[in-house]
Amino acid sequence: xxxxxxxxxxxxxxxxxxxxxxxxxxxxxxxxxxxxxxxxxxxxxxxxxxxxxxxxxxxxxxxxxxxxxxxxxxxxxxxxxxxxxxxxxxxxxxxxxxxxxxxxxxxxxxxxxxxxxxxxxxxxxxxxxxxxxxxxxxxxxxxxxxxxxxxxxxxxxxxxxxxxxxxxxxxxxxxxxxxxxxxxxxxxxxxxxxxxxxxxxxxxxxxxxxxxxxxxxxxxxxxxxxxxxxxxxxxxxxxxxxxxxxxxxxxxxxxxxxxxxxxxxxxxxxxxxxxxxxxxxxxxxxxxxxxxxxxxxxxxxxxxxxxxxxxxxxxxxxxxxxxxxxxxxxxxxxxxxxxxxxxxxxxxxxxxxxxxxxxxxxxxxxxxxxxxxxxxxxxxxxxxxxxxxxxxxxxxxxxxxxxx
Numbered sequence: 068x069x070x071x072x073x074x075x076x077x078x079x080x081x082x083x084x085x086x087x088x089x090x091x092x093x094x095x096x097x098x099x100x101x102x103x104x105x106x107x108x109x110x111x112x113x114x115x116x117x118x119x120x121x122x123x124x125x126x127x128x129x130x131x132x133x134x135x136x137x138x139x140x141x142x143x144x145x146x147x148x149x150x151x152x153x154x155x156x157x158x159x160x161x162x163x164x165x166x167x168x169x170x171x172x173x174x175x176x177x178x179x180x181x182x183x184x185x186x187x188x189x190x191x192x193x194x195x196x197x198x199x200x201x202x203x204x205x206x207x208x209x210x211x212x213x214x215x216x217x218x219x220x221x222x223x224x225x226x227x228x229x230x231x232x233x234x235x236x237x238x239x240x241x242x243x244x245x246x247x248x249x250x251x252x253x254x255x256x257x258x259x260x261x262x263x264x265x266x267x268x269x270x271x272x273x274x275x276x277x278x279x280x281x282x283x284x285x286x287x288x289x290x291x292x293x294x295x296x297x298x299x300x301x302x303x304x305x306x307x308x309x310x311x312x313x314x315x316x317x318x319x320x321x322x323x324x325x326x327x328x329x330x331x332x333x334x335x336x337x338x339x340x341x342x343x344x345x346x347x348x349x350x351x352x353x354x355x356x357x358x359x360x361x362x363x364x365x366x367x368x369x370x371x372x373x374x375x376x377x378x379x380x381x382x383x384x385x386x387x388x389x390x391x392x393x394x395x396x397x398x399x400x401x402x403x404x405x406x407x408x409x410x411x412x413x414x415x416x417x418x419x420x421x422x423x424x425x426x427x428x429x430x431x432x433x434x435x436x437x438x439x440x441x442x443x444x445x446x447x448x449x450x451x452x453x454x455x456x457x458x459x460x461x462x463x464x465x466x467x468x469x470x471x
Contacts, residue, residue, distance in 0.1 A: 071121075072113065072116045072117045072121065073113065075116060075121045075125065076109060076112050076113055076116065078125075079109070079112070079125040079126065079129060080109060080199065081199075081273045082126070082273065083125060083126035083129060084105070084198075084199040085172045085175070085197045085198065085199065085277070086126050086130065086171065086172065087105050087108065087126060087129045087130045087133055088101055088102065088105050088133075088175070088196055088197070088199075089171030089172050089174060089175040089197070090130045090133075090134060090171050091104050091105050091130065091133040091134050091137050092171075092175055092178070092196075093171060093174070094134050094137050094138055094141070095134075095137040095140075095141065096141065097228050098192075098196065098224040098227055098228065099224055099228070100137060100140060100141075101133075101137060102196070104133045104134070104136040104137045104140070105129070105133045107132075107133070107136055108129045108130075108132040108133035108136065109129065111132055112125070112128070112129060112132075172197055172281070173281070173284055173285075173288070175193075175196060175197050176193050176197055176249055176252060176281070177237050177245055177249065178227070178232060179192040179193040179196060179197065179223075179227075179252075180193060180245050180248040180249050180252065181227070181232045181245075182245065183226065183227075183230055183232060184223050184226060184227070185223075186247070186248045186251070187219065188219055188220075188222065188223040188226075189223070189248040189251075189252070190248060190251050190252050190255060191205050191216060191219050191220055191223065192220055192223040192224065192227075193249075193252040194252065194255060194256065194259070195220050197252075197256075198256050198259070198274060198277060200259060200274075202216050202217040202220065203216075203264070204259060204264045204265075205220075207264040207265075242289070246289065246292065246294070246295075247294075249285065250285065250294055250295065250298050250353060252281075253278055253281045253282050253285060253298060253302075254278070254298060254301075254302075254353070256274055256277055256278035256281060257274070257275055257277075257278025257279060257282070257302050257305075257306075258278075259271065259274050259278075260272060260273065260274025260275030260276070260277070260278055261275055261305060261306075261309075262456065262459070263456055264455060264456065265455030265456055266455075266456065266457065267457045267458075268457075268458065269312060269313055269317075269319065269456065269458040269459070270309070270312075275306065275309075278302060279299075279302050279303065279306060282295075282298050282299040282302050283299060285298070285299070286298075286299050291348065292348070293344075293345045293346070293347070293348030293349035293350075293351055293354055294345070294349065294351040294352075294353050294354065296341050296344045296345040296348070296354070297341070297342070297345035297346075297351055297352075297353035297354030297355075297356070297357045298353040298357075299341055300338045300339075300341030300342045300344075300345055300353075300354070300357035300360070300361070301338075301353055301356050301357040301360055303334045303335075303337050303338040303341070304334070304335060304338035304339075304342075304357060304360035304361060304363075304364050305360055306331070306334055307330050307331040307332075307334035307335045307338065307364065308322070308325065308330050308331075308363075309331070310329040310330070310331065311325035311326050311327065311329040311330060312325070313458065317458065318458070318461065318462065319458050319459060319461070319462040322363065322369070323369040324369075327367065327368070330364070335364045338357065338360065338361065338364065339361055339364065339365070341357065342354070342357045342358055342361045345357060346358065350383075351387075352384060352387060352388040355380055355383060355384040355387070356384065358380050359377055359380045359381065359384075362376050362377050362380070363377075372403070374400055374403040374404050375404055377400045378397065378400040378401055378404050381393065381396060381397035381400050382397070384397075385397055391415075391417040391419045391420050392420070392423075394415065394417070395414075395417075395420065395423075395425065395426060395429060398410045398413055398414050398429065398433075399429060401413060402433055402436070407432075407433040407434075407436040407437050408437055410433050411430070411433045411434070411437070414429065414430055414433065422453050423453070424450045424451075424453040424454045424459070424463075425450070426450075427446050427447070427449040427450035427453065428446070428447065428450040428463065428466075430446045431443045431444075431446035431447040431449075431450060431466065434446055435466075443466075444466075444467050447463050447466045447467045448467060450463050451463040451464060451467065
C-alpha cells in the first residue's frame, strides 16, 4: 500500500505539478508562498492517501489542499483581500476565450515571462515553476553553475513579488514583448525531455509531452505567428524520430544508424505542413530550425540527406541568431559537405561550451573520421566526463573502446 501511494504521489507530481502550482499562484499572490503550499500539499498526500485511499482526481485534491493553505496564510497576514484582485483576469481587458487557455499553466508562463524580468530569468523561472525542473537541470540547459541559476530564480521571484506583477492573461497588445521568451521556454521544456540531463533513461517523456502540449497551445493562441508554427513544427519533427533513438536493449542509436521505418509518419506529415505554414509567414529562427529538421525527415536514407541545404540553412540561422550551439551544429553539417578536416578547422573552443559534452563528442567524431584515433579517444573521454545521462555515457564508453 505504501509503495502504491508513493507511486501515486510521484505520478501526480509529474503530471499535475504545473496545474496545482498555477492554480495556487492565482490565490497566493506570492510565488514562494505558492511553492511552499504546493509542496505541503504533496507531503500531506503521502499521509492522507494512505489512510483514505488515492482520490479519483489527485490533481483536484492537491489543488484544493494547496489553495486552502495559501488562503489561510494570506488571511493571517491580513492581505488576501487586497491582493486577490491582482490575480484574477480582468473580464473587460481579457479578450481570450477559455478554449484558448484550457488551464492556468500558460497564465503562469506569461506571468513568469513578464517584460519587467530579464529574458534569461523569465525562461529559468518558468522552467522551475511551470515544469518543476530542479535548479540543477535548468543550469544544465543554460550551461551555467547551479548556484548561479538558483540565485537567478530567487531574484526573479522576489522581483515579481515586489513589483506586484499580476497573474492574468496578457492582452493581445502585450503579446509581442512576451512571445519570444515564452517560445524559448517551450523549446527548452521539450529539449529537457528529449534528452534528460541525467538519470538512467535517455528521455523524460513527461517533459517532452508537456513541451509539445504548450507549443500546440501557443499556436492556437497565435494562429498568425510564423514562429509559433515553426516551434511546433520543430518539436513534432524531432519527436517523430523518438522510437528509433534507442535499440531494443536501450542503447543509443545515432541518426545515421536509425531504422527510419520506426519514424512516426503522422508526426512528420504534420511537421512538414507546419514548416510550410511557418515559412510562408516569416523566416524566424524556429522556422529555420524546423526547416533543418524537415530536410532530415524527408530523407529516406542517411545517404539521401541534403547536407548542402542543411548547411545553407545553418548559415542563415547563424547570421540571424548567433549562438555557440548553432555554430557547433553548423560544423557538423559542414563536415558532410566539405569533409571532417574542414570542419575541424572551424570548430572553435567557445568558453560558453566549456562543459558542454556535445562539443567534445563532436570533436571526437571528426577526429575519428580523419583517422586520428588516439586524439579521438581523448576527446570522447572528455565528453564522458561532462555527461550524466547513463544512456549517453554508455554510448561514449563504447566509442572510447571501439577498435581497441
